[in-house]
Amino acid sequence: MGAIHKCKCNSCGYEVEMPPPGIIDRGFVAFYKSKLCADCGDIVRVFIGLDKESGRYKTEMEKQYRFNVCQECEGENLVDWDGSCPKCGEKMEVGEVTRMWD
Numbered sequence: 001m002g003a004i005h006k007c008k009c010n011s012c013g014y015e016v017e018m019p020p021p022g023i024i025d026r027g028f029v030a031f032y033k034s035k036l037c038a039d040c041g042d043i044v045r046v047f048i049g050l051d052k053e054s055g056r057y058k059t060e061m062e063k064q065y066r067f068n069v070c071q072e073c074e075g076e077n078l079v080d081w082d083g084s085c086p087k088c089g090e091k092m093e094v095g096e097v098t099r100m101w102d
């Protein structure tokens, strides 16, 4: 089960709903990770892979989605999000879970 948290920068007020930094957000078949997109200058939730047991879902999803690209701009300039605010560079606070998914 994956969990999306509300992450907030107390310095500039920037907010985003993301898996916590460094965590692989695992659903039933799909894995995501929060990354920083150099092109958007924003944190994005990136599809990084599928469970190898996912069988028929795997084939369907592989046709539909691309791995390791930004969902906003389709760019590949992604680095793992280290928890810092993309706007001001301060450490962001990971708050409560806003959404569970699988």
Ligand SMILES: [Zn+2]
Pocket: 009, 010, 011, 012, 013, 014, 085, 086, 087, 088, 089, 090
């Ligand atoms: Zn900030």
Ligand SMILES: [Zn+2]
Pocket: 037, 038, 039, 040, 041, 044, 070, 071, 072, 073, 074, 075
């Ligand atoms: Zn982007």
